[in-house]
Amino acid sequence: MARQIGDVILDLKNISLRFGGVRALTDISFDVKEHEVRAIIGPNGAGKSSMLNVINGVYRPQEGEIIFRGEHRHNMNTHIASAAGIARTFQNIALFKGMSVLDNLMSGRTLKMKANFLQHALWWGAARNEELAHRAKVEEVIDFLEIEHIRKTPVGRLPYGLQKRVELGRALAAEPSMLLLDEPMAGMNVEEKQDMCRFILDVNDHFGTTIVLIEHDMGVVMDISDRVVVLDYGKKIGDGTPDEVKNNPEVISAYLGTQH
Amino acid sequence: MFYRETGQFKTSYGADQQIFPIRQDRIGVGLVLAVAFLVVPALAGEYWFNAILTPFLIFALAALGLNILTGYAGQLSLGSAAFMAVGAYAAYNFQLRVEGIPILVSFICAGLTAAGVGILFGLPSLRIKGFYLAVATLAAQFFIVWCLTKFPWLSNNSSSGVISTPTVKILGYVFDGARDKYLLVLAIVSVMALMAKNMVRSKTGRSWMAVRDMDVAAEVIGIPLLRTKLLAFAVSSFYCGVAGALYAFCYLGSVEPDGFSLDLSFHILFMIIIGGVGSILGSFLGAAFILLLPILLDVLLPELSSLLHLQLQGSTVSHIQTMVFGALIMFFLVVEPHGLARLWQIAKEKLRLWPFPH
Amino acid sequence: MQFFFEVLIGGLLSGIMYSLVALGFVLIFKASGVFNFAQGAMVYLAALSVVGCMEKGAPIWLAVILAFLVMVVFGVLTERIVLRRMVNQSPISLFMATIGLAFFVQGAAPLLWGNQPRGLDIGLVDEPIPYILDTFGIVVSRFDLAAAGIAAALVLVLALFFQYTRVGRALRAVADDHQAAMSIGIPLQHIWVMVWGVAGFVALVAGMLWGARNGVQFALTFAALKALPVLILGGFTSVPGAIVGGLIIGASEKLAEIYLPPLMQGVLEGNFGGIEGWFPYVLALVFLLVRPEGLFGEKHIDRV
Numbered sequence: 001m002a003r004q005i006g007d008v009i010l011d012l013k014n015i016s017l018r019f020g021g022v023r024a025l026t027d028i029s030f031d032v033k034e035h036e037v038r039a040i041i042g043p044n045g046a047g048k049s050s051m052l053n054v055i056n057g058v059y060r061p062q063e064g065e066i067i068f069r070g071e072h073r074h075n076m077n078t079h080i081a082s083a084a085g086i087a088r089t090f091q092n093i094a095l096f097k098g099m100s101v102l103d104n105l106m107s108g109r110t111l112k113m114k115a116n117f118l119q120h121a122l123w124w125g126a127a128r129n130e131e132l133a134h135r136a137k138v139e140e141v142i143d144f145l146e147i148e149h150i151r152k153t154p155v156g157r158l159p160y161g162l163q164k165r166v167e168l169g170r171a172l173a174a175e176p177s178m179l180l181l182d183e184p185m186a187g188m189n190v191e192e193k194q195d196m197c198r199f200i201l202d203v204n205d206h207f208g209t210t211i212v213l214i215e216h217d218m219g220v221v222m223d224i225s226d227r228v229v230v231l232d233y234g235k236k237i238g239d240g241t242p243d244e245v246k247n248n249p250e251v252i253s254a255y256l257g258t259q260h
Numbered sequence: 261m262f263y264r265e266t267g268q269f270k271t272s273y274g275a276d277q278q279i280f281p282i283r284q285d286r287i288g289v290g291l292v293l294a295v296a297f298l299v300v301p302a303l304a305g306e307y308w309f310n311a312i313l314t315p316f317l318i319f320a321l322a323a324l325g326l327n328i329l330t331g332y333a334g335q336l337s338l339g340s341a342a343f344m345a346v347g348a349y350a351a352y353n354f355q356l357r358v359e360g361i362p363i364l365v366s367f368i369c370a371g372l373t374a375a376g377v378g379i380l381f382g383l384p385s386l387r388i389k390g391f392y393l394a395v396a397t398l399a400a401q402f403f404i405v406w407c408l409t410k411f412p413w414l415s416n417n418s419s420s421g422v423i424s425t426p427t428v429k430i431l432g433y434v435f436d437g438a439r440d441k442y443l444l445v446l447a448i449v450s451v452m453a454l455m456a457k458n459m460v461r462s463k464t465g466r467s468w469m470a471v472r473d474m475d476v477a478a479e480v481i482g483i484p485l486l487r488t489k490l491l492a493f494a495v496s497s498f499y500c501g502v503a504g505a506l507y508a509f510c511y512l513g514s515v516e517p518d519g520f521s522l523d524l525s526f527h528i529l530f531m532i533i534i535g536g537v538g539s540i541l542g543s544f545l546g547a548a549f550i551l552l553l554p555i556l557l558d559v560l561l562p563e564l565s566s567l568l569h570l571q572l573q574g575s576t577v578s579h580i581q582t583m584v585f586g587a588l589i590m591f592f593l594v595v596e597p598h599g600l601a602r603l604w605q606i607a608k609e610k611l612r613l614w615p616f617p618h
Numbered sequence: 619m620q621f622f623f624e625v626l627i628g629g630l631l632s633g634i635m636y637s638l639v640a641l642g643f644v645l646i647f648k649a650s651g652v653f654n655f656a657q658g659a660m661v662y663l664a665a666l667s668v669v670g671c672m673e674k675g676a677p678i679w680l681a682v683i684l685a686f687l688v689m690v691v692f693g694v695l696t697e698r699i700v701l702r703r704m705v706n707q708s709p710i711s712l713f714m715a716t717i718g719l720a721f722f723v724q725g726a727a728p729l730l731w732g733n734q735p736r737g738l739d740i741g742l743v744d745e746p747i748p749y750i751l752d753t754f755g756i757v758v759s760r761f762d763l764a765a766a767g768i769a770a771a772l773v774l775v776l777a778l779f780f781q782y783t784r785v786g787r788a789l790r791a792v793a794d795d796h797q798a799a800m801s802i803g804i805p806l807q808h809i810w811v812m813v814w815g816v817a818g819f820v821a822l823v824a825g826m827l828w829g830a831r832n833g834v835q836f837a838l839t840f841a842a843l844k845a846l847p848v849l850i851l852g853g854f855t856s857v858p859g860a861i862v863g864g865l866i867i868g869a870s871e872k873l874a875e876i877y878l879p880p881l882m883q884g885v886l887e888g889n890f891g892g893i894e895g896w897f898p899y900v901l902a903l904v905f906l907l908v909r910p911e912g913l914f915g916e917k918h919i920d921r922v
Contacts, residue, residue: 583725589718
């Protein structure tokens, strides 16, 4: 592969997250390097989605430190995360159901657009030019994901697999430097999974986007990721290359179960 | 047959992102505007201007305002009438207290005042959603009307808060006839509708809809929730405020706070439900429907009852009106939640394929 | 000080009336997630039905039974014709539909029973209780106290009904999770009809008490508007919340009505009566900002 894995850009240190008395994450530390594909795996309820939510500031951990591109923070917030180029998709598709595919993708570029509502109301030069310039960018994403034929369709009418693809598109439209994908292939058939894998690898390859993904399909995870972190009951039980993780006895027992 | 887009190829994104990408639509809208500005003033009589056309335009503007907040940004408000009241009283006071202020400027200031009040009552939307917010807007409804009744300064010390508006004069021209006022209202409403359409098809509107459809995802994209919601409250209240000012200055001439009751708020809400939630066109269709229905019932019911040899009392007609309103709201929500605007869209889609539906 | 207590007690007792209406909201919201704006209109319909039947010559017990039947039929029709067809729509749409329902009832009820205001005699008189007047020097209405007793009894009966009957258990199951309840064979739609029936019964009790006190008239529909801030305060899903919320709203609005205008007149000129029209809302609004889930509501964690 042409891409070169770079330095650590995201470092999570001793993250603990509680909801009331429920401990969702306990003392978790791991890092993400630039341009790599980093997978988070683990059984259901292991805290994988919570982990992503901590990274982009939807949840605020009680303890720990998040170091993103050299900046130390106790916790992220969604605004800083999105402005710093972190985009994501959700486990249960979180598209804007009432809007067309095009508008969903355009909304992904909100942060890059500067015109204010008054300029919009008057559709003045700057606002109009900006809309059209961003439309051109969004069309590139549409081409890339091969969804030209549905660009004007309201997303609510699309089948599940396509919705997943549109959601990826919305994240890509932001031209993120880091992409968080929460089970991008859940509920897909083999063909759709292959397509999705191809898109993810292409993104990583062409744009050098760092990817953090959660996935249950072990075949896929072992195939596409550079390093894997394994969570179980909110604790980290393994971390390393796919091969290392595969042979880690603790990981095997978490997945297959052992007698204690 | 005539409504076809075949052969109209778009060669630029600019052409594809026009308000009306289909040529026939452009011609249609042009025709409607031409009729409204040229033909109607020549033909319509006093009754039409006073009882139907002018109030229709004003209510359409208020409905447009509510639609921005409720239909596009997804924040249900039951206080639109109160924001109209703010506009009406603000315009009155600007005229009264600022020497030589042009009337259009005082309308804009009225809208801005309403926008300010709207922001104030929109602040809770950061923490509360849905019904809770609806109840919060009820607070605005009751509190504002109470203030206008109880603080004599706001109505220049008139009894029970009644205000009578001065004559409308722009650049020395006095708008005193029904036709003049209609044209003024039409011009203002046309411009504001165009601006609303522009807002909802650009980033502003997309942010509103994003917040409406999935607020967490919107936040993750980088859309600031509070600012987006407050902008919707402000713009919506601005529209309602201007509508209120026109309501006082160009329609009734004299208004009292109790005229801007909860009932009026509900009627504006009904306009957008029946016309189409989240549709500019729907605001107009809904306003026409809600305005014409009582007039229609007034004419039809006596006919019907004399046909059936029934005695009809005045109160019965108003009860039936209330009932029909309620029934229609339920009917539309059950059968076509997107209202008349959606029906119109479906009709257009059918027409595109006609006469070969396959 | 005596006057203060008199106002306070009067407020608390009238607050119980608000609680009664709020209770109907809570029942329906708990079981079906529908925020039923028509509860006030139902109070009006119930009271009108009682009065209407009595005018036709029915004794009061029969009138009450007939009115209850009217409310049950109303509930069944609402569920069949409107709510069942709206299962997939957003809560806000359902809420707007109940606004339509409220309008429908407000038009239909007087068509059915006539619209002139009427009195309703349920054998309670609105006069001070001599014992309390003599001992403490405070005016406490016999009627209000009896109404409070009836409301308390109603709440007790409902609590027992929910806790110990099969239907009550099913209701709680449905309130918790529709799909789970359905999957273990609880007939959702029967339950909803049942809830609307119970809410109709609560509306009937509220309607008779309010009607006996203020006359059976259109203004009864405003009961719903008084109940909304109560709900905000108490939380939409809490029966005790509805009661406590009602008491707080009732007491505070009466106190505000008496004590705020003199304060305001010290600063501004004017006559500031009618504060009770908006005070509950502003109070609820302020409360919302501090504690959005209400006094007894459950804290909600958004899952992403």
